[in-house]
Amino acid sequence: MMDVQDELLSQSMNALQVKSIADHMQIFLAWVLFASFFDIFIYYLYFNDYSNYLNNWFFVLIGIITTMILSISYLKKNQIETNNDKIDALFQFFCLVIGTTLGIGICIIYYFLKIENSELDHTQVIVLSGLLLSITYVIALTYLVERFSYFLCIFLPSALPAICAQLLFLHDAFYFYSIITTLWFSTIFISALMSSRMHNRLKILNNNNTILIEQSKRHLNESKELQTQLKKEFNRTEEIKNELQLNNQLLEQKVKERVNDLKQINDRLENHQANLDFAHETAGINSWIWDIEKRTFEIAKANNEVEFRQMNLKHSNNISEFIHPDDLSHYKSILINHIKGKTDRFEAIYRIKKNDQWCWIQDIGRVIVRKTNNKPLRMVGIHRNIQKEKSDQEKLKLAANVFKHVAEGIFVLDSNLCYLEVNQFFEKLLGYKQEDVIGHHLFDITVNNDPYASKTYTKMTKQLIETGEFDSELQIEFTSGKKLVLWIHINVIHDEKNKVVNYVGIITDLTDRKKQERKLSYLKHYDILTDLPNRFYFKQQLHNYLTDYSNLFKHFAVLRINIDRFKAFNDSLSQKHGDELLKKVAQRLRLCCANASLTAYLNNDDFAVIYNLSSGNIPIHQQTQSILQAFKHPFEVNGQDQTITISIGVALFPEHGLHLDSLDGHAEFALDEAKRLGGDTVKFYSNSKIPILSQGINLENELRKAIKERHLSVNYQPKICIQTNRIYGFEALVRWQHPTLGYIAPDIFIPLAEETNLISDIGLIVLNETCKQIHQWQALGFDHFRVSINIVAQQIHRGHLVEDIDYALKKYNISGDMLELELTESSLLDKSEQVDQLLLQLKDRHISISLDDFGTGYSSLSYLTSYPIDVLKIDKSFISKIGREKDEAIVNAIIAMGTAIGITLVAEGVETKEQIDFLERHGCYILQGFYFSKPLTSAESTQYLEQHKLITI
Template identity: 55%
Template sequence: MVIDVQDELLYTSQIKSAAVHLQRFLVCLFGILAYVDLVHFFYFESFSFAFNLWFISVSILLSIFWLLIKATIASPYNNTFNLDALCQFICLVLGCILDFGIFNLHHYVNIDTPNMTLNHLIILSGILIFSTSTISILYLSNRFRYFLFLFIPFITPCILYKFIFFTPLSTYYQFTFNFIFLFIIICAFIVHRYHTQLSLLSFKNNKFSLQETQLTQDKNQLGLNLKNAVEKSNQMQNELLLHNQLLEQKVKERTYDIKQINDRLENHQANLAFAHETAGINSWLWNIEKRSIEIFDTKSKILFNHISENEVQFESLIHPDDLDNYQKLMRQHLRGKTERFEARYRIKRDQQWCWIQDTGKVVARHPMSYKPLRMVGIHRDIQKEKTDQEQLKLAANVFEHVAEGVFVLDNNLCYLEVNPYFEKLTSYHQSDLLGKHLFDITVNTKKEILSQHFDVTKKLIADGEYDAELQIEFLTGKVLTLWVHINAVTDEKNKITNYIGIITDLTERKKQEQRVSYLENYDLLTDLPNRFYFNLQLHHYLTDPNDSIQNLAVIRINIDRFRSFNEFVSTQAGDILLQKTAQRLRHSCPDALLISYLNNDDFAIIYKYGQNKKNIQQIAKKILEAFESPFVIQNNEHFISTSIGIALYPEHGRQIDTLNSHAEQALAEAKSLGGNTAYFYTNKNTRLFHQGVNLEGDLRQALKNKELLVYYQPKICTKTEKVYGFEALIRWQHPKLGLLTPDIFLPIAEESSLITEIGRFVLFETCKQIRIWQDLNFDYLRISVNVVAQQIHRGELIHDIDQALELYNVSGDMLELEITESSLIAKSENVLTLLQQVKHRHISISLDDFGTGYSSLAYLINYPIDTLKIDKLFIAKIEQEKDQAIVSAIIAMGKAMGLSIVAEGVETIEQINFLKKHDCHILQGYYYSKPLTAQECIDYLSKFKLASVYRS
């Protein structure tokens, strides 16, 4: 009963303190709401009607709650339970109000403030949430339920964000918010524990103060009693002398009797000690009247001896979670409601909590009041039993609730037991499985399935383990893709007694993987392969040694005047037109290797043909005829035509970027002819061949006769407007045809070893020119040299570089190698080793024509690339939105990876402004200069420097 009174006083004190803290919390909450409103106003320079209405309403409620708490505390009829209920109600209402405030902020405030972004909402919500959480930890955690009643409704919108709000939130932010909320709850719980301990210590301190005062009064009274007792003792001393003589005689008589009794007790004690030691039992004695406790070990040695006026000190050794049950059972026995006291609880022993089983009984009571005076008992250490029970319970819970199918087989592979998840997966009940063989529940009608089951059984018997992915059809009709793992269990003699298996359902994961693969490789609108898959398949057809394709056509198809159709009809009608175009291409080209949708209004087809190009001409004609009939879109007929560009392999190129580029050039020619036509790519080499010119033979002589020249096109830095460097470009001064550009003779050189000799010539000529310019005090000019795949794979490039640098005494910092993506596709390990050797010589590496070939981010990650060069095809069409998106994406990606960005083919001021706006580092094109001779470069450098100084 004393404990009950103490608990009630402590509870009353805690409730009053919590109510005062709640008043302070209301004041702080008003300040936080005002601050959030001011932040919104000063940042966006406008008030949100919804948020201000909510703020004013909440402010009024806060005032009402503050006055209501104050009146309740001051009321003479104040009831602690009513005050506690009022505080809980206020916290719950505040949590719901703040819950609505978060929703108001993300829904109505976002409407009132159009320029507010998701980041702004997150910041304002974060200020409100985390400021409120902080002061709630400070003022409400002394009563943890107050904190929970406020905090849980408050954070509900954030936890259910993606279900409540329409604005998508990053999974990273969602995970971060949830983690912080969990951390706040943990902090609040810890602070609550500290508040509880401080309240208890304060309450104890006040009680000890009262006891000290009482002890002082008792001390004075004892002094008076002692004085009277001394007087009486003198009187009694004389009487005691007389009685002492009589007692001595009786003692001698009784001593003999006691000795015999003591011998019998020692025998009994030895037997009892042996029994206690065998059972691991310790005994205890509680003198309730004297408030002393003694605990004995199995040999009756005192392990614990404590005398205290306050029994709470002993109870502090009991685990807090077990203390209430211990006190309840102890009170029931002390009040005579139970025959004996029995309890299991944890006590602290060697800084660890150990389970004991305690049994006791009151052996002496006051004859009048029936109050307990003395109690004895025994306790036994049951920690190991408890641990074993918990482990068994844990294993059973794991078996019952694990989200994996678990089954146990006997040594003959027959089912002994399965868990509920196994029953759910297979749709079999455990009673239907017991005694059946492992594969008796599956369909075994096919020969390959029987063979598979035989292999599984054979491996289990031989190795005692099986681990693999299987597709299993059960007799219930379910067909599942499962990961099956089975292990053998052996006894002490290493004999197999059981098999334990685990099955994981991979069916949904497989479907998801197929879905992701489809999304990566197919366009959702047209249901055709996208550009990525098109390039991947084209690369496969060109490089697979096992493929028998010898002649291949790349057909590019573009819808004529598609942009006008979108503008004058609708973008929705444009999407329908793309879908119907895809359908007609499928129907008109059933024999195509691949039909793909690239982007915008561009389609591409890969066809395998024989030696006769007329087959491709017939296919192109068939495609044009397929578009002669009108398209019915939105109940209107539209006549749509297409332009077709065709490039042939190997006639027009042997690489992906070359074929795509030539097909696009042919498409441009078809467009220039007015559309609704097909055009084969025709290069100048073909025309020259028909004129009777043998370019290959002349090219071999050109190397000997030194007819090849190197021109240099300037590269301009966008920040300084000065020359950053040059790109070395090969030219051929033909004795009959005049100056030839590389697109005429390099394709011939690529089909022979001449390309390597030409590359070596350009490398040496460039190093020679760098030396000349440095002698003329034109330093810090980096010259880029194009390197083709043949140079890289022949293994002579490093030797040529070292020889050129040493011959002309040029530093590798002045040189840059431009390589194409096709050079990186094959023999990746050898290419990586070579590029690392180039980097060791301080030579920069540039990836040329990025985005036109089989582009892969793996090149940028795995290879030591310094510069990305955006192809001129994207720059030429930069006014188009999608090409703008591609260019800006390449620039942003390159900058994020620490790469320099070069844009080639710059010809207009609009292109320059766009590239400068997106922080492209270097520009190259005819706007600044055409390719120049070495002497013209000297003049250009001089003029350009003067122009730069004048501008500054």
């Protein structure tokens, strides 16, 4: 297929195409020169070593390209008449020379360049060769793909050395880059092939279109010739027609002279007949004559046709041929009575067959000739078609039945909108008898004391008078006591003078349908379980508040509320009891948020509340605290008191967002912050993180770059034993100092790392840096303490944590006694068998296990007995509240529990002397916090060790 297309294109190549390809070839050669120069520039930018092979190759390439460009310019300028096949072969030769020269360049880069520069590794060789070839191939795709043979002459000799080099110099460390390079070259080749095929198909299609246009032009010329011949024939026909008209006029003149004489005689007869026909036609009457003696029946129709029939009363088969069987006996009875002279005239209404259909007629006749014995001889009469009258009667009867029995209220008004008639359904629907409404005005039976109703009825009357039609849905209260939703349709009826005669109306009861619609609306916008608005209605109302132009919602708060540890509650009891709890939580929220603009149930254990702060109600801080206080009281579920807590995230409009997604998202973000603090708290969204996130920076990409380029560092915060006044240990904390953004707080990038699975890479960095620092401290003689490292659930569940720890311990030649791993409660929730096995492996290596942030998460006491926990850390959220009686009781309980089961206790976040005294008084002696020291760098922590071998509190 490709060969056939190339042959067709070569045959159709003209001077214009040669010039276009020559221009493209010059541009391509210039780009090849630029790509080579750029590749050499990149090399010298990073390596200052002089490359004799590379320079010589570049100068040869410059000479070749310059010679080719000048040759092409000479061909274009002098317009040499050369066979197109020879020019095509010349350009293919140029492309082959360029491809071969590039292939030599690739060989130099892969082999000779590495000889000259030993610092050049395999990845840089791939980059240099890939950069040179990629630019060349992309430009070839742009300018030379019109001739696929040109692209092949460049691609094959240049790509073959690169691919062979990948195979010859294959290295495990760069196997991935080699595959990517090969795939890249394959993709370029396939793209060139497909582009060339598409271009060739377009060329062939264009040639076919040109042929079709030429054929169309020929057909057009032939059509013009046929039109000319047709015009000549038409002219000849006109001449013949004129001759015939002349002859016809002469003939007509002679006929007129003959007919004129007869016409005068016939005019009088025609006038009489016309009068008779007009009378019959106007009345719709056909006359008939029955010669009884001869048994013939003659009917004179309106079109002067005469129909003869043979009729014999003694033979009923003769009559039954044209009279309906149901009317036959009645017809014969009336006719015989008249023939016998018992009636003055014959008159009957019956059906006759006409055009295979039965048609009603009225027949009137009389016997005009009798014998002396009273025997009838001749009878004359007329009959009239009354089918339309019968049909109209049937329609009127049907309309009356419909009016009487239809399941819609129908009423008729006069021109003054007073009732003339109503049907039975109208009476049943509105609760009136017919006599109660006849003669009364349309709105006399409605309650009109409501201003809105009066305005509606006035508008309705005005529309009826002006347009003659009314069609709308109305909610009407009637004097009968009924209040209905009705669809009312009223139309005017005019007489032949276009004067209003009546109004006819139809009413349809929509009350039940409206109830069903309200029910469906409820199901769409409300949650059946909690009877609160659902997520759809919440977002709809939030959008309405955000787009409110009445300034009623200039300032409002969005609260996202979540039940703490609801999953654990659901798992411990049942889904049925969980649903019961959700109902009670919804009821309590409805009570304690009575002044809220909206209280909604979103899903699972999530609720939302919107407070309008523009109305001057209680401040939002007090509102949230009152909600927390309301949930201090237990819920009765399954006959037992269940105490639950909630977390609340708050975002304010317009401070924290102007759009629905941003405002709701910020409230949810604040809720997550509240959950991280252990729940049972309120967290307002803070704009402090916005400056970094609003600069258009992709923080995830920056974090990946920081991990790759080792921009993350590890600081160490001391832990002090106040009994011995010695340094008990350190906690390793990761820090990020961005080159341009500066210091980025951990609470910004750590959650992002957990969401993007980068937390495992960060944990590996902290592990290795900590083990390296411990090794340095041991070399300085400091080996009497442990350094704790935070471990998250992802590191545990990935299954590589033990291997990573073994590698670090072996690499830096330290023992597990110097390490302490801090696990959060959430990391112990799932996969208990895997966690058990992991902790046993860690204990085998003499590594201590610490339970971090105790009391802020799921707070299962079974963790302390089910797992080999060595250290229990009291979260700083409890330490900061020392001084409050209830919070002090919680801290005291944690200390007592830890002491009872023999676990070492560590209090973090210690900042005041009051906190130290309280903790020491209740038996917690290992403290960590800013009172002693902030997190220190490696050098600062070493200096701290040297200066604080003994601590004075």
